[in-house]
Amino acid sequence: xxxxYILIALLVLAAAGYIVGRGKALSSAGGxxxxxxxxxxxxxxxxxxxxxxxxxxxxxxxxxxxxxVLDSQVSSKISEETIAASSLDLVMxxxxxxxxxxxxxxxxxxxxxxxxxxIRIELTDVRSRLGEIGVALGSExxxxxxxxxxxxxxxxxxxxLLRSIVVLAAGLIGFAVAVLRTNKDFRAxxxxxxxxxxxxxxxxxxxxxxxxxIVLSLIFNTVEFFRLxxxxxxxxxxxxxxxxxxxxxxxxxxxxxxTMYISLIALAVAVPIGLFAAIYxxxxxxxxxxxxxxxxxxxxxxxxxxxxxLFALLTVGPLLMNLFGSGGALGVSWMSGASSVFTAGAVxxxxxxxxxxxxxxxIINAVPQAMRDGSLGLGATHSETVKQVILPAALPxxxxxxxxxxxxxxxxxxIVVLGAGAAARxxxxxLEAMTTVTAKIxxxxxxxxxxxxxxxxxxxxxxxxxxxxxxxxxxFALYIVRKYREQYD
Amino acid sequence: xNEMPNFEQAKTMTESKIxxxxxxxxxxxxxxIKDVDIEIQPRSVTAFIGPSGCGKSTFLRTLNRMNDTIDxxxxxxxxxxxxENIYDPxxxxxxxxxxxxxxxxxxxxxxxxxxxxxAYGPRxxxxxxxxxxxxxxxxxxxxxxxxWEEVKNRLDEPGTxxxxxxxxxxxxxxxxxxxxxxxxxxxxxxxxxxxxxAKVEELIDELRENFTIVIVTHSMQQxxxxxQRTAFFHLGILVEEGLTQDIFTNPKDKRTQDYITGRFG
Numbered sequence: 001x002x003x004x005y006i007l008i009a010l011l012v013l014a015a016a017g018y019i020v021g022r023g024k025a026l027s028s029a030g031g032x033x034x035x036x037x038x039x040x041x042x043x044x045x046x047x048x049x050x051x052x053x054x055x056x057x058x059x060x061x062x063x064x065x066x067x068x069v070l071d072s073q074v075s076s077k078i079s080e081e082t083i084a085a086s087s088l089d090l091v092m093x094x095x096x097x098x099x100x101x102x103x104x105x106x107x108x109x110x111x112x113x114x115x116x117x118x119i120r121i122e123l124t125d126v127r128s129r130l131g132e133i134g135v136a137l138g139s140e141x142x143x144x145x146x147x148x149x150x151x152x153x154x155x156x157x158x159x160x161l162l163r164s165i166v167v168l169a170a171g172l173i174g175f176a177v178a179v180l181r182t183n184k185d186f187r188a189x190x191x192x193x194x195x196x197x198x199x200x201x202x203x204x205x206x207x208x209x210x211x212x213x214i215v216l217s218l219i220f221n222t223v224e225f226f227r228l229x230x231x232x233x234x235x236x237x238x239x240x241x242x243x244x245x246x247x248x249x250x251x252x253x254x255x256x257x258x259t260m261y262i263s264l265i266a267l268a269v270a271v272p273i274g275l276f277a278a279i280y281x282x283x284x285x286x287x288x289x290x291x292x293x294x295x296x297x298x299x300x301x302x303x304x305x306x307x308x309x310l311f312a313l314l315t316v317g318p319l320l321m322n323l324f325g326s327g328g329a330l331g332v333s334w335m336s337g338a339s340s341v342f343t344a345g346a347v348x349x350x351x352x353x354x355x356x357x358x359x360x361x362x363i364i365n366a367v368p369q370a371m372r373d374g375s376l377g378l379g380a381t382h383s384e385t386v387k388q389v390i391l392p393a394a395l396p397x398x399x400x401x402x403x404x405x406x407x408x409x410x411x412x413x414x415i416v417v418l419g420a421g422a423a424a425r426x427x428x429x430x431l432e433a434m435t436t437v438t439a440k441i442x443x444x445x446x447x448x449x450x451x452x453x454x455x456x457x458x459x460x461x462x463x464x465x466x467x468x469x470x471x472x473x474x475x476f477a478l479y480i481v482r483k484y485r486e487q488y489d
Numbered sequence: 490x491n492e493m494p495n496f497e498q499a500k501t502m503t504e505s506k507i508x509x510x511x512x513x514x515x516x517x518x519x520x521x522i523k524d525v526d527i528e529i530q531p532r533s534v535t536a537f538i539g540p541s542g543c544g545k546s547t548f549l550r551t552l553n554r555m556n557d558t559i560d561x562x563x564x565x566x567x568x569x570x571x572x573e574n575i576y577d578p579x580x581x582x583x584x585x586x587x588x589x590x591x592x593x594x595x596x597x598x599x600x601x602x603x604x605x606x607x608a609y610g611p612r613x614x615x616x617x618x619x620x621x622x623x624x625x626x627x628x629x630x631x632x633x634x635x636x637w638e639e640v641k642n643r644l645d646e647p648g649t650x651x652x653x654x655x656x657x658x659x660x661x662x663x664x665x666x667x668x669x670x671x672x673x674x675x676x677x678x679x680x681x682x683x684x685x686x687a688k689v690e691e692l693i694d695e696l697r698e699n700f701t702i703v704i705v706t707h708s709m710q711q712x713x714x715x716x717q718r719t720a721f722f723h724l725g726i727l728v729e730e731g732l733t734q735d736i737f738t739n740p741k742d743k744r745t746q747d748y749i750t751g752r753f754g
Contacts, residue, residue, distance in 0.1 A: 286560070370597035374660065376558060378610040378667055379587030388609070393600050 002160070006167055010055050013171050014048045020175075021047030021182050029184040038189035046188040049195045050178035055171035062163045070159065074152045082144055091145070094137075098126070098149035099156075101135035108133050117150050218467060221460035228454040234461060240424035242444065242455045250458045252465060254426040258434035259466075262345045262420060263409035265430065269349025271402055274356025281357070282364040283386055294361070301354040305414040312347035312419030313338070324431055335431040339421035342430040348415050355405045363397030364390060396480050403477035407470040413438040437462050506531035506671065506701045507552060512566035514547055514556065521547050525566075525727045527720060534693060534702045536716035536733065538709060540753065543722040545705045549673050552703065553589035554582040570671065587614055589671040590664035595680050596656030598648035598663075603640050606648040606659055607631060610667035626666055633699075634662035635692050654685020658692060665696075672696065674704040678711065690715050709749055713737050721745045 025043035029035035036043070071092065078091055105111040110133050111119075119126065126141045182188070226234070229250060237251020277297060281290050317338030326333030367390050375385040391398070413436075421433025422443065444459040451457070505528035514522035522544045529535050537545035547556070554575060556562040567574050575585055587610070598606050607627040610616075617623035627644070631637040636658045640651075648659050657677055664672055674693070678686040693715050696702060706712050712719050713733060720730040721744075729736060729745045740746045747753055 368597070370593060370595055371599065372558070373555065373591075373593055374597040374599065374663075375609070377553065377555060377586055377591035377593070378613070378663065379583050379585075379590075380610075380613050381583050384613055388613075389599050 017047035018044035225457035265345025266348035270352035278360035309418030344419035359401035539722035590669035
């Protein structure tokens with residue numbers, strides 16, 4: 001029985017369980033639902049969860065454990081010489097491929113099930129027979145591989161059968177237990193609500209565990225990188241010049257510098273514009289204007305960053321060239337190419353405007369009307385009220401919004417790749433091309449690189465650095481927001 | 490200043506501080522206040538009473554044009570303070586509110602220090618020429634509000650950290666600091682416990698010496714305790730207005746009698 005059928009069988013069982021549970025509860029109360037501890041539906045759901053929870057947990061466990069057991073069983077059948085000739089992983093993938101080919105042959109009717117489990121390499125050309133039904137094998141099938149594949153098939157076949165039996169049995173036992181427990185005094189509602197709570201906990205932990213997983217995957221590779229390349233050179237090196245032939249200099253300083261420089265320019269653009277837009281929208285705009293303008297502003301947030309990158313590359317860059325480049329309108333030649341820190345920073349700032357404005361707008365709106373009344377009632381004008389009461393009250397939230405925008409800016413990639421250039425440089429001139437940490441992570445990991453070389457592994461160290469910086473910023477933002485949140489009530 | 494004397498009025502009572510004639514207030518299509526005429530006496534406490542939704546708070550807010558901040562609100566008729574129509578286009582509502590201060594239902598200190606809360610108004614209106622003058626205004630406002638002894642050693646602590654009663658007295662001190670002539674109070678004790686209420690009532694009684702006070706209250710005992718004159722509102726109409734003891738002991742209108750004896754509201 002394959003996975004979809006098991007799931008369908010469980011669902012059918014659960015549906016039946018709902019009806020039976022609900023019916024039994026009602027009949028135990030003599031058909032009067034007021035006599036029941038919980039609403040009749042809860043008894044039905046109680047049976048449903050008693051069927052599904054154990055059965056699905058078993059199924060998940062089986063799905064995880066069976067491949068591991070299978071792997072160790074089959075790989076023990078492969079001789080040392082074969083492993084020494086290539087590697088265990090390669091041999092095993094051959095075995096799995098042959099086994100799947102045999103499965104396909106059986107299901108297409110090109111081979112009987114008996115033949116599939118008994119054919120011998122000496123008697124049949126397995127490779128060409130599998131080739132006929134569309135399974136291409138890279139090399140000639142050896143007798144050992146074929147035997148291992150047949151073992152693989154038989155174990156996994158038994159496993160699948162056992163899986164169906166065990167899972168359905170668990171469902172049936174759950175069904176029986178739940179129905180037996182159902183009577184009018186059983187607290188079905190409490191059971192169902194406990195289960196709901198655990199489902200919610202599970203959803204929350206998946207998000208957290210994923211973060212942990214990401215951090216762990218970064219940490220292992222980062223540690224590997226620092227084994228090959230001295231950490232001091234990485235953190236304090238002023239030159240970034242990777243060469244895959246060896247002898248690279250992998251100093252993070254120029255990349256961090258450009259990242260900070262571009263983020264600063266982006267924030268210098270986004271914070272005033274976004275904040276002023278938020279003040280206008282929340283304090284001065286009429287409801288009609290607000291109803292139109294706020295969604296329009298938020299459209300900016302929905303534009304993919306690659307489109308902003310194109311905007312930087314094709315519009316803002318050439319525009320700046322016309323102003324600051326040689327032969328430009330200002331008669332200075334400060335800029336040698338359209339890609340520059342300023343190009344990327346300005347466009348990134350535009351991208352961040354809706355971030356700052358939308359969050360600040362919500363925060364300004366959350367300042368109680370009583371604050372405004374208090375100030376207006378003392379004879380303050382609207383703008384005095386905004387400046388001296390509303391903004392100070394909203395400041396922690398606004399700082400939080402700015403820090404979130406900053407961590408967004410630091411992590412931005414596409415705009416930098418297209419707008420800022422690819423040269424790692426340490427310079428004060430904002431009109432020069434530089435490149436950031438994120439852009440270099442992309443360039444170090446794309447292409448045919450040896451994954452064990454420091455030039456490729458450095459990407460993980462860069463990613464880890466970035467992760468730590470943005471995590472720090474986010475924690476700081478949350479701290480600020482929490483600390484001052486209760487200033488007004 | 491409008492110099493036209495109102496002889497009829499001058500004959501019957503002393504010069505009133507606020508004189509409202511035929512005041513109508515609309516919220517969109519709702520006619521919230523109908524034909525209210527009232528004279529409010531200087532240096533006394535006038536209480537507005539009436540059931541919820543009767544328009545007493547709305548009328549109070551027309552007296553310093555706080556209703557201007559609500560888009561759909563429209564006021565007709567004339568309200569004169571010291572003979573000057575406050576709805577005249579020449580009048581700046583911001584200047585008006587400096588002269589007619591307001592204390593709200595819920596204490597609403599700014600999230601600033603106690604000192605900055607009091608100094609807020611004087612700073613905005615440029616009332617103090619130096620730091621020492623500002624210090625003096627802050628101290629005297631707190632003294633008048635009876636809060637000085639409690640807070641003089643913690644002026645730099647946030648105003649939001651005080652108890653509810655202290656916060657409300659801080660708000661009264663904040664209103665006093667801009668030296669208004671009239672103070673409007675919109676149910677100033679409804680969020681306070683009885684002890685804090687007693688203190689605020691005592692304060693209102695003292696403030697009567699220097700300010701004209703109009704107070705909206707739900708509590709008839711409070712109106713009886715603190716006010717000299719009482720106005721009873723019902724369904725947007727000013728039903729009856731007169732000396733507090735007359736209203737409570739000898740009401741002329743059946744509706745007033747029903748309300749103060751607790752038959753409705």
